[in-house]
Amino acid sequence: MTQRIAILGAGVMGETLLSAILSSGHPVDHLVISERRDDRAAELREAYGVEVTGNAEAAAGADVVLLVVKPQDVPALLQEIAGSVAPGTTVVSLAAGIRIEAIASALPDGVAIVRAMPNTPALVGEGMFGISPAPAVTEEQLAAVVTLLESGGKVVVVEEALQDAVTAVSGSGPAYVFYLAEAMIAGGVAEGLDPETARILAQQTLVGSAKLLAGSEETAEELRRRVTSPNGTTHAAITTFDERGVKAGLVAGVAAAAARSAELSAPQ
Known part of the structure; x- marks a missing residue:
């Protein structure tokens, strides 16, 4: 019925x-x-x-x-x-x-x-x-x-x-992706690309990477390793991210979002 x-x-x-x-x-x-x-x-x-x-x-x-x-x-x-x-x-x-x-x-x-x-x-x-x-x-x-x-x-x-963890990862998660897109576009513009070209490059890269991740049996970590050649361009970027604490910052951000979700949902 x-x-x-x-x-x-x-x-x-x-x-x-x-x-x-x-x-x-x-x-x-x-x-x-x-x-x-x-x-x-x-x-x-x-x-x-x-x-x-x-x-x-x-x-x-x-x-x-x-x-x-x-x-x-x-x-x-x-x-x-x-x-x-x-x-x-x-x-x-x-x-x-x-x-x-x-x-x-x-x-x-x-x-x-x-x-x-x-x-x-x-x-x-x-x-x-x-x-x-x-x-x-x-x-x-x-x-x-x-x-x-x-x-x-x-x-x-x-x-x-x-x-609260779900809220922190997926509920707020789209904003993290858009934040990453902002940074990629800004980086491209800083290297001489016009804003529209930088936007297209970043946008399609994110769309394609998301589809690749969703359709693969490999973990995100393994897929990242596959495009990170020793001493190559990607290695230079990832090393810089690690030195600047990007991954740690994202993990801390998810924790902060979860904590705030718990505060907002606590009985008044």
């Missing part, structure tokens, strides 16, 4: 999931999205042919409810839909830092809760979702969530205690 999916929140990520789920073949008449603004609702109906309604109405009768709103808006949203979510419903929260316990305390008993950390490459179908199920979530319910989110990228299942 085809599940009825409700997406609560029609921002960028909400629309991204809407588009991805429909592209995966899920029937539009089994999907609903919530939006308060009339003009935005009209846009979504026109673009996707989807039902657009209020939060409580969307949640009522849904098998899976995706919470795709800002963290600060979650408490009010949970209060609004508490009377509409039936036991047996799976609620998936994509709001950063909101713990399963906080969601469970606001909803009826018997609701299956899954916490998820997405990232922005989901916008191009290459997202990374780290998800954590509550203990009561069944294998069938978890499998349904994995299948649903795989429409927007890849999914890994981790214990909730590791969500």
Whole structure:
């Protein structure tokens, strides 16, 4: 039986999931999205042919409810839909830092809760979702969530205690890649390239390298070694990176992001 999916929140990520789920073949008449603004609702109906309604109405009768709103808006949203979510419903929260316990305390008993950390490459179908199920979530319910989110990228299942690490590696990770791109472009310009040529060179190098890494059985370390000839140009660059503490700085940055995630998600 085809599940009825409700997406609560029609921002960028909400629309991204809407588009991805429909592209995966899920029937539009089994999907609903919530939006308060009339003009935005009209846009979504026109673009996707989807039902657009209020939060409580969307949640009522849904098998899976995706919470795709800002963290600060979650408490009010949970209060609004508490009377509409039936036991047996799976609620998936994509709001950063909101713990399963906080969601469970606001909803009826018997609701299956899954916490998820997405990232922005989901916008191009290459997202990374780290998800954590509550203990009561069944294998069938978890499998349904994995299948649903795989429409927007890849999914890994981790214990909730590791969500801060997931946030630090993949949630914030796209910014690290963009930061590296900035540095590569700046380095190229400093060596005489015009900014546009430097951008194209850096951008395609990152795209190609990511595809190579994703499609290889080799580790990142081994792939790096393969293009690092002794005393060659790459060796000169890597040696300089090590001397300047680039790798150590990145590792420390991931640790700082994880620590900040823990602070933000701590009970108030």
